[in-house]
Amino acid sequence: MKLVLATHNEGKVRELRELLAGTGYDVVSLAEYPHVPEVIEDGDTFLANAVKKARQVAAAVGEIALADDSGLEVDYLNGAPGVHSARFAGTGHDDAANNQKLLKLLQGVPPEKRTARFRCVVAVATPDGRVETADGKCEGLIIDEPRGENGFGYDPLFWVSEYGKTFAELDGTTKNSISHRGRALQKVQSILTKLVHN
Ligand code: ITT
Incomplete structure:
Protein backbone atom coordinates (compact mmCIF):
# COMPACT_ATOMS: atom_id res chain seq x y z
CA MET A 1 0.00 0.00 0.00
CA LYS A 2 1.22 3.52 -0.83
CA LEU A 3 2.13 6.11 1.78
CA VAL A 4 2.67 9.61 0.35
CA LEU A 5 5.02 11.95 2.19
CA ALA A 6 3.23 15.33 2.27
CA THR A 7 6.37 17.47 2.36
CA HIS A 8 8.56 19.46 -0.02
CA ASN A 9 11.50 19.43 2.41
CA GLU A 10 14.21 17.04 1.13
CA GLY A 11 15.78 16.69 4.58
CA LYS A 12 12.48 15.50 6.01
CA VAL A 13 11.91 13.14 3.07
CA ARG A 14 15.29 11.48 3.69
CA GLU A 15 14.71 11.01 7.41
CA LEU A 16 11.07 9.94 7.05
CA ARG A 17 12.03 7.32 4.46
CA GLU A 18 14.59 5.86 6.89
CA LEU A 19 12.14 5.93 9.77
CA LEU A 20 9.35 4.30 7.73
CA ALA A 21 11.56 1.61 6.22
CA GLY A 22 10.20 -1.17 8.41
CA THR A 23 6.50 -0.44 7.98
CA GLY A 24 5.99 -2.42 4.77
CA TYR A 25 4.47 0.59 2.99
CA ASP A 26 5.50 1.81 -0.45
CA VAL A 27 6.75 5.24 0.64
CA VAL A 28 6.57 7.83 -2.16
CA SER A 29 7.30 11.54 -2.20
CA LEU A 30 5.29 14.45 -3.58
CA ALA A 31 7.71 14.58 -6.54
CA GLU A 32 5.48 11.83 -8.03
CA TYR A 33 2.43 14.11 -7.79
CA PRO A 34 3.43 17.43 -9.39
CA HIS A 35 -0.22 18.49 -9.74
CA VAL A 36 -0.78 18.69 -5.96
CA PRO A 37 -1.10 22.36 -4.98
CA GLU A 38 1.09 23.82 -2.22
CA VAL A 39 -0.65 23.73 1.16
CA ILE A 40 -0.87 27.13 2.88
CA GLU A 41 0.50 26.69 6.40
CA ASP A 42 -1.53 29.27 8.30
CA GLY A 43 -2.12 27.37 11.54
CA ASP A 44 -0.89 28.65 14.93
CA THR A 45 0.31 25.22 16.01
CA PHE A 46 2.38 22.34 14.66
CA LEU A 47 -0.69 20.14 15.12
CA ALA A 48 -3.00 22.35 13.02
CA ASN A 49 -0.46 22.61 10.19
CA ALA A 50 0.38 18.89 10.18
CA VAL A 51 -3.30 17.90 10.04
CA LYS A 52 -4.00 20.40 7.26
CA LYS A 53 -1.07 19.20 5.12
CA ALA A 54 -1.89 15.50 5.59
CA ARG A 55 -5.62 15.93 4.86
CA GLN A 56 -5.17 18.10 1.78
CA VAL A 57 -2.54 15.88 0.23
CA ALA A 58 -4.42 12.63 0.99
CA ALA A 59 -7.54 14.05 -0.65
CA ALA A 60 -5.59 15.31 -3.67
CA VAL A 61 -3.69 12.08 -4.38
CA GLY A 62 -6.28 9.53 -3.20
CA GLU A 63 -3.75 7.71 -0.99
CA ILE A 64 -2.78 7.71 2.68
CA ALA A 65 -0.57 10.75 3.33
CA LEU A 66 1.86 11.51 6.12
CA VAL A 83 5.85 27.32 13.63
CA HIS A 84 7.76 29.96 11.64
CA SER A 85 11.03 27.98 11.67
CA ALA A 86 11.16 27.33 7.90
CA ARG A 87 10.89 31.00 6.94
CA PHE A 88 12.35 32.66 10.05
CA ALA A 89 14.68 34.98 8.12
CA GLY A 90 12.17 36.12 5.50
CA THR A 91 9.67 34.94 2.95
CA GLY A 92 11.69 32.17 1.29
CA HIS A 93 12.92 28.95 2.89
CA ASP A 94 16.65 29.57 3.44
CA ASP A 95 18.42 27.43 6.05
CA ALA A 96 21.66 29.46 6.03
CA ALA A 97 19.83 32.76 6.51
CA ASN A 98 17.67 31.25 9.27
CA ASN A 99 20.76 30.06 11.14
CA GLN A 100 22.43 33.44 10.76
CA LYS A 101 19.39 35.22 12.13
CA LEU A 102 19.23 32.87 15.11
CA LEU A 103 22.92 33.38 15.91
CA LYS A 104 22.48 37.15 15.73
CA LEU A 105 19.50 37.14 18.08
CA LEU A 106 21.46 35.03 20.59
CA ARG A 117 13.93 22.05 21.71
CA PHE A 118 12.84 20.66 18.40
CA ARG A 119 9.21 19.62 18.16
CA CYS A 120 7.53 17.48 15.54
CA VAL A 121 3.89 16.61 14.97
CA VAL A 122 3.21 13.88 12.47
CA ALA A 123 -0.27 13.56 10.97
CA VAL A 124 -1.42 10.61 8.89
CA ALA A 125 -4.63 11.07 6.90
CA THR A 126 -6.81 8.93 4.66
CA PRO A 127 -8.38 10.26 1.44
CA ASP A 128 -11.79 10.32 3.19
CA GLY A 129 -10.44 12.70 5.86
CA ARG A 130 -9.76 10.49 8.86
CA VAL A 131 -6.59 11.54 10.64
CA GLU A 132 -4.33 10.37 13.47
CA THR A 133 -1.42 12.29 14.98
CA ALA A 134 1.68 11.75 17.11
CA ASP A 135 4.29 14.12 18.51
CA GLY A 136 7.87 14.09 19.66
CA LYS A 137 10.45 16.50 21.05
CA CYS A 138 14.18 16.66 21.62
CA GLU A 139 15.92 19.01 24.08
CA GLY A 140 19.21 20.77 23.34
CA LEU A 141 21.21 23.99 23.33
CA ILE A 142 21.92 26.52 20.58
CA ILE A 143 25.69 26.88 20.18
CA ASP A 144 27.36 30.04 18.90
CA GLU A 145 28.78 28.79 15.62
CA PRO A 146 27.72 26.05 13.18
CA ARG A 147 29.27 22.59 13.55
CA GLY A 148 28.87 19.55 11.28
CA GLU A 149 27.70 18.82 7.76
CA ASN A 150 24.89 16.28 8.17
CA GLY A 151 21.15 16.82 8.42
CA PHE A 152 19.41 20.04 7.43
CA GLY A 153 17.88 23.25 8.79
CA TYR A 154 19.09 24.24 12.26
CA ASP A 155 21.03 20.98 12.81
CA PRO A 156 24.51 22.62 12.80
CA LEU A 157 23.48 24.86 15.74
CA PHE A 158 21.55 22.28 17.81
CA TRP A 159 23.77 20.76 20.50
CA VAL A 160 22.79 17.50 22.15
CA SER A 161 24.59 17.29 25.52
CA GLU A 162 24.10 13.52 25.76
CA TYR A 163 26.38 13.04 22.71
CA GLY A 164 28.53 16.17 23.00
CA LYS A 165 27.71 16.89 19.35
CA THR A 166 25.33 18.89 17.20
CA PHE A 167 22.61 17.12 15.21
CA ALA A 168 24.72 17.90 12.12
CA GLU A 169 27.67 16.00 13.63
CA LEU A 170 25.60 12.89 14.34
CA ASP A 171 25.07 10.20 11.71
CA GLY A 172 21.51 9.84 10.43
CA THR A 173 20.74 6.69 12.39
CA THR A 174 21.79 8.27 15.69
CA LYS A 175 19.86 11.47 14.99
CA ASN A 176 16.75 9.45 14.14
CA SER A 177 17.06 7.48 17.40
CA ILE A 178 16.76 10.60 19.57
CA SER A 179 15.21 13.29 17.38
CA HIS A 180 11.77 14.89 17.65
CA ARG A 181 10.90 13.24 14.31
CA GLY A 182 12.21 9.83 15.34
CA ARG A 183 10.21 9.99 18.57
CA ALA A 184 7.00 10.98 16.80
CA LEU A 185 7.49 8.20 14.25
CA GLN A 186 7.77 5.56 17.01
CA LYS A 187 3.97 5.70 17.12
CA VAL A 188 3.42 5.53 13.35
CA GLN A 189 2.90 1.78 12.99
CA SER A 190 0.00 1.73 15.44
CA ILE A 191 -1.49 4.80 13.75
CA LEU A 192 -1.32 3.16 10.34
CA THR A 193 -2.87 -0.02 11.64
CA LYS A 194 -5.71 1.97 13.20
CA LEU A 195 -6.40 3.95 10.01
CA VAL A 196 -6.17 1.05 7.61
CA HIS A 197 -8.20 -1.48 9.63
CA ASN A 198 -11.00 0.83 10.81
P1 ITT B 1 6.97 21.07 4.44
O1 ITT B 1 5.93 21.99 5.04
O2 ITT B 1 6.85 20.95 2.95
O3 ITT B 1 7.01 19.75 5.13
P2 ITT B 1 8.86 22.90 5.66
O4 ITT B 1 10.36 22.90 5.76
O5 ITT B 1 8.19 24.19 5.26
O6 ITT B 1 8.44 21.72 4.67
P3 ITT B 1 7.79 23.09 8.35
O7 ITT B 1 6.85 24.19 8.08
O8 ITT B 1 7.36 21.96 9.25
O9 ITT B 1 8.26 22.38 7.02
O10 ITT B 1 9.12 23.76 8.94
C1 ITT B 1 10.05 22.97 9.56
C2 ITT B 1 11.34 23.76 9.73
O11 ITT B 1 11.86 23.53 11.06
C3 ITT B 1 12.40 23.27 8.77
O12 ITT B 1 12.36 23.96 7.56
C4 ITT B 1 13.67 23.51 9.57
O13 ITT B 1 14.06 24.86 9.45
C5 ITT B 1 13.23 23.25 10.99
N1 ITT B 1 13.41 21.83 11.34
C6 ITT B 1 12.46 20.88 11.55
N2 ITT B 1 13.00 19.69 11.81
C7 ITT B 1 14.33 19.88 11.78
C8 ITT B 1 15.43 19.02 11.96
O14 ITT B 1 15.29 17.72 12.18
N3 ITT B 1 16.65 19.56 11.85
C9 ITT B 1 16.83 20.86 11.59
N4 ITT B 1 15.86 21.74 11.39
C10 ITT B 1 14.60 21.25 11.49
Whole structure:
Protein backbone atom coordinates (compact mmCIF):
# COMPACT_ATOMS: atom_id res chain seq x y z
CA MET A 1 0.00 0.00 0.00
CA LYS A 2 1.22 3.52 -0.83
CA LEU A 3 2.13 6.11 1.78
CA VAL A 4 2.67 9.61 0.35
CA LEU A 5 5.02 11.95 2.19
CA ALA A 6 3.23 15.33 2.27
CA THR A 7 6.37 17.47 2.36
CA HIS A 8 8.56 19.46 -0.02
CA ASN A 9 11.50 19.43 2.41
CA GLU A 10 14.21 17.04 1.13
CA GLY A 11 15.78 16.69 4.58
CA LYS A 12 12.48 15.50 6.01
CA VAL A 13 11.91 13.14 3.07
CA ARG A 14 15.29 11.48 3.69
CA GLU A 15 14.71 11.01 7.41
CA LEU A 16 11.07 9.94 7.05
CA ARG A 17 12.03 7.32 4.46
CA GLU A 18 14.59 5.86 6.89
CA LEU A 19 12.14 5.93 9.77
CA LEU A 20 9.35 4.30 7.73
CA ALA A 21 11.56 1.61 6.22
CA GLY A 22 10.20 -1.17 8.41
CA THR A 23 6.50 -0.44 7.98
CA GLY A 24 5.99 -2.42 4.77
CA TYR A 25 4.47 0.59 2.99
CA ASP A 26 5.50 1.81 -0.45
CA VAL A 27 6.75 5.24 0.64
CA VAL A 28 6.57 7.83 -2.16
CA SER A 29 7.30 11.54 -2.20
CA LEU A 30 5.29 14.45 -3.58
CA ALA A 31 7.71 14.58 -6.54
CA GLU A 32 5.48 11.83 -8.03
CA TYR A 33 2.43 14.11 -7.79
CA PRO A 34 3.43 17.43 -9.39
CA HIS A 35 -0.22 18.49 -9.74
CA VAL A 36 -0.78 18.69 -5.96
CA PRO A 37 -1.10 22.36 -4.98
CA GLU A 38 1.09 23.82 -2.22
CA VAL A 39 -0.65 23.73 1.16
CA ILE A 40 -0.87 27.13 2.88
CA GLU A 41 0.50 26.69 6.40
CA ASP A 42 -1.53 29.27 8.30
CA GLY A 43 -2.12 27.37 11.54
CA ASP A 44 -0.89 28.65 14.93
CA THR A 45 0.31 25.22 16.01
CA PHE A 46 2.38 22.34 14.66
CA LEU A 47 -0.69 20.14 15.12
CA ALA A 48 -3.00 22.35 13.02
CA ASN A 49 -0.46 22.61 10.19
CA ALA A 50 0.38 18.89 10.18
CA VAL A 51 -3.30 17.90 10.04
CA LYS A 52 -4.00 20.40 7.26
CA LYS A 53 -1.07 19.20 5.12
CA ALA A 54 -1.89 15.50 5.59
CA ARG A 55 -5.62 15.93 4.86
CA GLN A 56 -5.17 18.10 1.78
CA VAL A 57 -2.54 15.88 0.23
CA ALA A 58 -4.42 12.63 0.99
CA ALA A 59 -7.54 14.05 -0.65
CA ALA A 60 -5.59 15.31 -3.67
CA VAL A 61 -3.69 12.08 -4.38
CA GLY A 62 -6.28 9.53 -3.20
CA GLU A 63 -3.75 7.71 -0.99
CA ILE A 64 -2.78 7.71 2.68
CA ALA A 65 -0.57 10.75 3.33
CA LEU A 66 1.86 11.51 6.12
CA ALA A 67 2.75 15.11 6.97
CA ASP A 68 5.36 16.43 9.41
CA ASP A 69 5.12 19.89 10.91
CA SER A 70 8.11 20.69 13.00
CA GLY A 71 10.33 23.46 14.26
CA LEU A 72 12.69 24.84 16.83
CA GLU A 73 11.60 26.56 20.08
CA VAL A 74 14.26 28.72 21.72
CA ASP A 75 13.47 29.63 25.34
CA TYR A 76 15.38 32.95 25.29
CA LEU A 77 13.23 33.96 22.28
CA ASN A 78 9.99 32.93 24.05
CA GLY A 79 9.55 29.90 21.83
CA ALA A 80 10.47 31.50 18.48
CA PRO A 81 10.93 30.59 15.69
CA GLY A 82 8.37 27.80 16.46
CA VAL A 83 5.85 27.32 13.63
CA HIS A 84 7.76 29.96 11.64
CA SER A 85 11.03 27.98 11.67
CA ALA A 86 11.16 27.33 7.90
CA ARG A 87 10.89 31.00 6.94
CA PHE A 88 12.35 32.66 10.05
CA ALA A 89 14.68 34.98 8.12
CA GLY A 90 12.17 36.12 5.50
CA THR A 91 9.67 34.94 2.95
CA GLY A 92 11.69 32.17 1.29
CA HIS A 93 12.92 28.95 2.89
CA ASP A 94 16.65 29.57 3.44
CA ASP A 95 18.42 27.43 6.05
CA ALA A 96 21.66 29.46 6.03
CA ALA A 97 19.83 32.76 6.51
CA ASN A 98 17.67 31.25 9.27
CA ASN A 99 20.76 30.06 11.14
CA GLN A 100 22.43 33.44 10.76
CA LYS A 101 19.39 35.22 12.13
CA LEU A 102 19.23 32.87 15.11
CA LEU A 103 22.92 33.38 15.91
CA LYS A 104 22.48 37.15 15.73
CA LEU A 105 19.50 37.14 18.08
CA LEU A 106 21.46 35.03 20.59
CA GLN A 107 24.72 36.99 20.33
CA GLY A 108 26.23 37.38 23.83
CA VAL A 109 23.61 35.17 25.48
CA PRO A 110 25.38 32.76 27.91
CA PRO A 111 25.19 28.97 27.34
CA GLU A 112 22.81 28.32 30.24
CA LYS A 113 20.23 30.62 28.65
CA ARG A 114 20.47 29.02 25.19
CA THR A 115 18.13 26.11 25.89
CA ALA A 116 15.89 24.97 23.03
CA ARG A 117 13.93 22.05 21.71
CA PHE A 118 12.84 20.66 18.40
CA ARG A 119 9.21 19.62 18.16
CA CYS A 120 7.53 17.48 15.54
CA VAL A 121 3.89 16.61 14.97
CA VAL A 122 3.21 13.88 12.47
CA ALA A 123 -0.27 13.56 10.97
CA VAL A 124 -1.42 10.61 8.89
CA ALA A 125 -4.63 11.07 6.90
CA THR A 126 -6.81 8.93 4.66
CA PRO A 127 -8.38 10.26 1.44
CA ASP A 128 -11.79 10.32 3.19
CA GLY A 129 -10.44 12.70 5.86
CA ARG A 130 -9.76 10.49 8.86
CA VAL A 131 -6.59 11.54 10.64
CA GLU A 132 -4.33 10.37 13.47
CA THR A 133 -1.42 12.29 14.98
CA ALA A 134 1.68 11.75 17.11
CA ASP A 135 4.29 14.12 18.51
CA GLY A 136 7.87 14.09 19.66
CA LYS A 137 10.45 16.50 21.05
CA CYS A 138 14.18 16.66 21.62
CA GLU A 139 15.92 19.01 24.08
CA GLY A 140 19.21 20.77 23.34
CA LEU A 141 21.21 23.99 23.33
CA ILE A 142 21.92 26.52 20.58
CA ILE A 143 25.69 26.88 20.18
CA ASP A 144 27.36 30.04 18.90
CA GLU A 145 28.78 28.79 15.62
CA PRO A 146 27.72 26.05 13.18
CA ARG A 147 29.27 22.59 13.55
CA GLY A 148 28.87 19.55 11.28
CA GLU A 149 27.70 18.82 7.76
CA ASN A 150 24.89 16.28 8.17
CA GLY A 151 21.15 16.82 8.42
CA PHE A 152 19.41 20.04 7.43
CA GLY A 153 17.88 23.25 8.79
CA TYR A 154 19.09 24.24 12.26
CA ASP A 155 21.03 20.98 12.81
CA PRO A 156 24.51 22.62 12.80
CA LEU A 157 23.48 24.86 15.74
CA PHE A 158 21.55 22.28 17.81
CA TRP A 159 23.77 20.76 20.50
CA VAL A 160 22.79 17.50 22.15
CA SER A 161 24.59 17.29 25.52
CA GLU A 162 24.10 13.52 25.76
CA TYR A 163 26.38 13.04 22.71
CA GLY A 164 28.53 16.17 23.00
CA LYS A 165 27.71 16.89 19.35
CA THR A 166 25.33 18.89 17.20
CA PHE A 167 22.61 17.12 15.21
CA ALA A 168 24.72 17.90 12.12
CA GLU A 169 27.67 16.00 13.63
CA LEU A 170 25.60 12.89 14.34
CA ASP A 171 25.07 10.20 11.71
CA GLY A 172 21.51 9.84 10.43
CA THR A 173 20.74 6.69 12.39
CA THR A 174 21.79 8.27 15.69
CA LYS A 175 19.86 11.47 14.99
CA ASN A 176 16.75 9.45 14.14
CA SER A 177 17.06 7.48 17.40
CA ILE A 178 16.76 10.60 19.57
CA SER A 179 15.21 13.29 17.38
CA HIS A 180 11.77 14.89 17.65
CA ARG A 181 10.90 13.24 14.31
CA GLY A 182 12.21 9.83 15.34
CA ARG A 183 10.21 9.99 18.57
CA ALA A 184 7.00 10.98 16.80
CA LEU A 185 7.49 8.20 14.25
CA GLN A 186 7.77 5.56 17.01
CA LYS A 187 3.97 5.70 17.12
CA VAL A 188 3.42 5.53 13.35
CA GLN A 189 2.90 1.78 12.99
CA SER A 190 0.00 1.73 15.44
CA ILE A 191 -1.49 4.80 13.75
CA LEU A 192 -1.32 3.16 10.34
CA THR A 193 -2.87 -0.02 11.64
CA LYS A 194 -5.71 1.97 13.20
CA LEU A 195 -6.40 3.95 10.01
CA VAL A 196 -6.17 1.05 7.61
CA HIS A 197 -8.20 -1.48 9.63
CA ASN A 198 -11.00 0.83 10.81
P1 ITT B 1 6.97 21.07 4.44
O1 ITT B 1 5.93 21.99 5.04
O2 ITT B 1 6.85 20.95 2.95
O3 ITT B 1 7.01 19.75 5.13
P2 ITT B 1 8.86 22.90 5.66
O4 ITT B 1 10.36 22.90 5.76
O5 ITT B 1 8.19 24.19 5.26
O6 ITT B 1 8.44 21.72 4.67
P3 ITT B 1 7.79 23.09 8.35
O7 ITT B 1 6.85 24.19 8.08
O8 ITT B 1 7.36 21.96 9.25
O9 ITT B 1 8.26 22.38 7.02
O10 ITT B 1 9.12 23.76 8.94
C1 ITT B 1 10.05 22.97 9.56
C2 ITT B 1 11.34 23.76 9.73
O11 ITT B 1 11.86 23.53 11.06
C3 ITT B 1 12.40 23.27 8.77
O12 ITT B 1 12.36 23.96 7.56
C4 ITT B 1 13.67 23.51 9.57
O13 ITT B 1 14.06 24.86 9.45
C5 ITT B 1 13.23 23.25 10.99
N1 ITT B 1 13.41 21.83 11.34
C6 ITT B 1 12.46 20.88 11.55
N2 ITT B 1 13.00 19.69 11.81
C7 ITT B 1 14.33 19.88 11.78
C8 ITT B 1 15.43 19.02 11.96
O14 ITT B 1 15.29 17.72 12.18
N3 ITT B 1 16.65 19.56 11.85
C9 ITT B 1 16.83 20.86 11.59
N4 ITT B 1 15.86 21.74 11.39
C10 ITT B 1 14.60 21.25 11.49
